[in-house]
Amino acid sequence: MNPSNASSPEVFVLLAFSSQPLLEPILFVLVLGFYVVSLLGNGTIILVSCLDVHLHTPMYFFLANLSFLDIGFTTSIIPQLLVNLWGPQKTISYGGCVVQFYISHWLGATECVLLAVMSYDRYAAICRPLQYTIIMHPQLSLSLALTSWLGGLTTSMVASTLTMLLPLCGNNRIDHFLCEMPLIIQLACVDTSFNEMEMYVACFIFAVLPLGLILVSYGHIACAVLKIRSAEGRRKAFNTCSSHVAVVALFYGSIIFMYLQPAKSNSHERGKFLALFYTVVTPMLNPLIYTLRNKDVKKAFRRLVLEKSCGFVGTRGHI
Template identity: 85%
Template sequence: MRLEVSNGSSPTVFVLLGFSARPSLEPVLFVVVLGCYVVSVLGNATIILVARVDVRLHTPMYFFLANLSFLDISFTTSIVPQLLVNLWGPQKTISYAGCVVQFYVSHWLGATECVLLAVMSYDRYAAICKPLHYTVIMHTRLCLGLAFTSWFGGLTTSMVGSTLTMLLPLCGHNRIDHFFCEMPLIMQLACVDTRVNELEMYVASFVFVVLPLGLILVSYGHIAQAVLKIGSAEGRRKAFGTCSSHVAVVSLFYGSILFMYLQPAKSSSHEQGKFIALFYTVATPMLNPLIYTLRNKDVKQALRHCVGALL
């Protein structure tokens, strides 16, 4: 499907090819994606609820975790409902406005998550490496400031990059070989030189992906040194336990992104990339609350307390 429009104009709808090359797979994907989405929303909403209700979780760690849970709900909701519509029936289109909103919001929340994960690693660094000064370092004003910086920083880079992309003339090109509107794919449809957009994207990727990952690695380097200095095995196990959930979440998030973007530019790799993108847009937001629930004693106790109060 290609719209017949004059040069320089933008299409009124986009065609999201998604998984249409494998129509027999679409009903299975619909059920899997719907199930993951429901679990993701319920799981992350539960984390937000217990972090709000249980006073024992009114700490910086769970404040940032609640932010991450709200972010995951928002991110997956910006993509999954449209994906389910496209998987359910033969219509694979999304309106121009819907596509614009999708890549603005997904870009914003993706960048925010990178920064927020770095902030959470700093919180763990302060808790383990500076335990006597932790409450002084991670005071309420700093926590609010770090959370605001994460959200506002992600919004800023999305406004700049997405606006530059939106201004590109597409000359009627409207076929996107993916299941959601992603900024680099929109750039590929442009009928003009996109070097300025690509430069902005590379700079933003360095600032919002590479730098936060570097900060996470530095933080955990210091944490590892501090843990190794702990004399007792029980002390080391307890210290590691406070970080293991965050390490697992960071590994899932960055592992899927790096694996996807480091693939060679081949058609088979592009198809694999769709499934990897499906993993970090659908499965990762579902797994995050499960990781924090199953591996965190405080959250499990808070859940039992909330369930007991309801019963």
């Protein structure tokens, strides 16, 4: 087909798990459950971090950003996935597909940078404890958060726009449950070498480099922890970082497994489930990891619950 006569399709067909129809109702229930827990967990962290003055620190400011990011990321994907799992309709409008890969690419890139920023915060807290409040002052924390969001938005605007301009020549079947940039590029009926090169460069800048910074930060942290003589001091330092390490491992581990699959048909099917874990399960686990292993968050939540309970009892007492 002549690319000059090509036009964008009105809808895309998301094949997703249509080859396994008996599995779809089970996945619908699981995905819906995970999504609700993710919204409640991340929403709770945002609420507690904003309302409790004890958590007005850089660590919890970045954590609230991460929770807000996870809510946006899952909401850009899961509602459409639930619609496709529920009934025979497996389509998404062209505009909906464009919005989905703009937002998911933006928030995915932002999370990579934000996790690196959070590792730098932990490095400053453990390796420079006496200068921590000077290093991580509110202006720097806000600047780092804005850099994460704007950096992710910039790469999404560039890469997604270049992808959107590709002629698809009527190709509209995507063998996945989401509109992802590499999948759209595969549908193009022209040479996509430039788009692929841009995607690799963006991946290096927004995924590989942040991971390198995270590893360097934790290398310094490990050296600092080993120099602590008391077992109690080492335990506290470990607890300070363990939640973030677990979140980084989940995030990058799922990405690495998802994108380093060999090019085989069974690997492609396995890749869908890995993508499902990355987009549905990981955002749900993040708040659980931080709340279950973090005494400050649990104390703040109890304080808010007690204040609300006391306020409710006091109100009823006046009636």
